[in-house]
Every structure is written in structure tokens, then in C-alpha cells.
Amino acid sequence: MKLIAPEYYTKFHCIADKCRHSCCVGWEIAIDPDKLVYYRSIEGEFGARLQKGIAEADDAAQFILDEEERCPFLNRTGLCDMIMALGEDALCQICRDHPRFRNFYADRTEIGLGLCCEAAGELILSQQEKLTLITLEDDGAADLPDIADESLLAWREELFALAQDRDKPIELRAAEILQTAGRTLSQHSWAEWAEIYLELERLEPSWADRLLELKETDLTGISLPDAMAWEPALEQLLVYFLYRQTPLALDDGEYEGRAAFAVLSFAMIRRLLLVHFALHGSVVLADLIEIARQYSAEIEYSDENVEILLYRIQEAL
Ligand code: SF4
Structure with missing residues (x-):
């Protein structure tokens, strides 16, 4: 299986606390089942805060946004308390992925950056060259x-x-x-x-x-x-x-x-x-x-x- 992306893709960096329209505000943040099990296993002060910040209903879990619709782990300096306490690997799938999107084919996956992110928008819309797609990964499998x-x-x-x-x-x-x-x-x-x-x-x-x-x-x-x-x-x-x-x-x-x-x-x-x-x-x-x-x-x-x-x-x- 190959992973294909626009050439500019690897230059993307989240601007975190400098972002004026953070994806940690105003969006539902669904938690994938693996991460939910992990979050439920965290103990101590941060574990208690985690348990308080999660709502579960009908087999789905999400973070409980505050009255300003902010993720409960987005601090006032615009940084993520979860990353600071547990490291980047602790992020749920949706937070790790955003603003990436994927389209799937039999022998490849295409990945891209969504314009909903201002850092991605700046990167994409300031490209001068015509679009070039590159292979980011290839596991060598002979997918048809x-x-x-x-x-x-x-x-x-x-x-x-x-x-x-x-x-x-x-x-x-x-x-x-x-x-x-x-x-x-x-x-x-x-x-x-x-x-x-x-x-x-x-x-x-x-x-x-x-x-x-x-x-x-x-x-x-x-x-x-x-x-x-x-x-x-x-x-x-x-x-x-x-x-x-x-x-x-x-x-x-x-x-x-x-x-x-x-x-x-x-x-x-x-x-x-x-x-x-x-x-x-x-x-x-x-x-x-x-x-x-x-x-x-x-x-x-x-x-x-x-x-x-x-x-x-x-x-x-
Ligand atoms: S919208 Fe983009 S730049 Fe802003 S916090 Fe999310 S990923 Fe980072």
C-alpha cells in the first residue's frame, strides 16, 4: 500500500498557541475506543481531570467542551495540557490527525491538509508551483x-x-x-x-x-x-x-x-x-x-x- 500526498504536505506544522482559530475550540472531539481505554487507566491528579472531561453516550465518547466551547485540555496560553502531562502520543486519533484528510483506494491512500486550518491554508495557498503528488510511504505490497x-x-x-x-x-x-x-x-x-x-x-x-x-x-x-x-x-x-x-x-x-x-x-x-x-x-x-x-x-x-x-x-x- 502506498501513501500519496501533495509535495508541500511534509512542510506542515501546527502553529498551536499562535493559531487564531484553534481546532480545539468549537468542534466536537470524539475519542477513539483505544484511547478511551488508555484515558480511563490514567491515575492521579491528571487522571481525575481526564475522567471529568470525558462524556460517554451510546458507545461513543467525547471531550466535554466548556461554556466557550473550548476543549477542557486547551489552556489559556493556547497549548494542550494533555500533551504537556502525557506527551504527544496520548492524543486521540482525531487530534493527531487534524487537519489531515485521507481518501482511500484499493492500492493506495491519499492524504492531504484541510483548508479549515489556517496554517495549512497559508501553506497551500502560497504554493507557486503546480501540484506534484509524491509517495510518502510504500510498504512494497503488490496491491492491485x-x-x-x-x-x-x-x-x-x-x-x-x-x-x-x-x-x-x-x-x-x-x-x-x-x-x-x-x-x-x-x-x-x-x-x-x-x-x-x-x-x-x-x-x-x-x-x-x-x-x-x-x-x-x-x-x-x-x-x-x-x-x-x-x-x-x-x-x-x-x-x-x-x-x-x-x-x-x-x-x-x-x-x-x-x-x-x-x-x-x-x-x-x-x-x-x-x-x-x-x-x-x-x-x-x-x-x-x-x-x-x-x-x-x-x-x-x-x-x-x-x-x-x-x-x-x-x-x-
Ligand atoms: S487549526 Fe491547525 S494550526 Fe490551529 S491548532 Fe488546529 S492544527 Fe494547529
Whole structure:
């Protein structure tokens, strides 16, 4: 079995106490069964604190977040008391993994970093080179490729080629991906898309504010300043969604829909960036990283939200 990743993957580091949107705040933190047994075995003062911080119901366990929705082990300096008391190996699977995601194939696993993490977003969106996938691990096993996997990966290569065709502006590349997928997004105006996103479940109130701004801001004649300088970051954004989202079609069969969802996600974030520029008069890469972080957390990490958007894309057929 091989483990494949984007080349930038190994450069990722969690910025811990410097993170402004820690994944230890506002998210449910499920505890895997092995770690639960381990946590229950810890004695002494820290063991007592651990027992108090865990809730179990219906065979599932999670940490009990405080009134500010913070993990009970995230201290006020932004560091993890669990790591300080028991070491990094004590972390449950979800804490060790985040912000990594994995997609599985018969002969390989692909791993990546989610844009919901600001450190990952900065790393991904500041890449200048086209995406290169590398083999991180190979146990030498002669796993046979699956025919459906092979054809998905070949199709995704075609989509990558369209997304990374630097002779064309990024909007045209995105439009060509939609055309290849036989899908359109023009069944709704941007104000209507904003309305659709407003109907989805939400984490942060400021996400609704952004969507309302999108709904209400007239962007006629507005374009990003120094548009060419934005092309590499916007290309990374589009390629990220293709890399992460299209393989999920192997589970739900939404091959064209997933490609269109990648374009919709790219286009929504680009549009929100334009709104930011229209309202504030300036825009920098940090704004794109923040909008992408919020989008990823609000949409990509909710299966229900993604399903609704896939349905809305499908509606136009
Ligand atoms: S969101 Fe990213 S940078 Fe922030 S604490 Fe989590 S893993 Fe670290």
C-alpha cells in the first residue's frame, strides 16, 4: 500500500498557541475506543481531570467542551495540557490527525491538509508551483489497482491539467472544468447561491455575515487588484478542491457533481474575496486564507451541507 500526498504536505506544522482559530475550540472531539481505554487507566491528579472531561453516550465518547466551547485540555496560553502531562502520543486519533484528510483506494491512500486550518491554508495557498503528488510511504505490497479507482484518477488528472493550464485565466479554467463535467452553476445568481448557503447548518455567526454581504453587494465592475498576482493562489484553491473532493465520488457516484462542487467552492470563495475588496478597499492573501478557512470548516466538514450543495448542482439537469 502506498501513501500519496501533495509535495508541500511534509512542510506542515501546527502553529498551536499562535493559531487564531484553534481546532480545539468549537468542534466536537470524539475519542477513539483505544484511547478511551488508555484515558480511563490514567491515575492521579491528571487522571481525575481526564475522567471529568470525558462524556460517554451510546458507545461513543467525547471531550466535554466548556461554556466557550473550548476543549477542557486547551489552556489559556493556547497549548494542550494533555500533551504537556502525557506527551504527544496520548492524543486521540482525531487530534493527531487534524487537519489531515485521507481518501482511500484499493492500492493506495491519499492524504492531504484541510483548508479549515489556517496554517495549512497559508501553506497551500502560497504554493507557486503546480501540484506534484509524491509517495510518502510504500510498504512494497503488490496491491492491485481497482479499475474504478484508475479511471477516477485518470479523469482527475484531466481536471488538474485544465485547472493548471496557466495560458488561460483561472475563471476560464474553472468554466472548462464545469463544461467537461457537463454541469453549470448559472441556474442560480450569486445572491441566490448566498441564500442557499445561508440555509445550511453553520458554525460561526460571522459566516452568515459574509454570505449576507455576498447577497447584498453589487460587484458590477469590481475586479481583484493586480488580478494576475492572484492566479497562483486561486489555482491552488481550485486544485485543492479537485484533489480532495473528486475521489469521494467513488463512494457516492457523484463524479460530475463532485467536480462541479469543487468549482462551486472555488467560485464562492473567489466571489467572497471580491466582496471583501469591494467593502474594504484592500485585499491580501491573508483574507483569502481566512475566507477559505471559514468555507472549509462550514461546508467541507459537514456531510449534510455538502449533500445539499450536490443536490442543488444536480437540480439544473
Ligand atoms: S487549526 Fe491547525 S494550526 Fe490551529 S491548532 Fe488546529 S492544527 Fe494547529
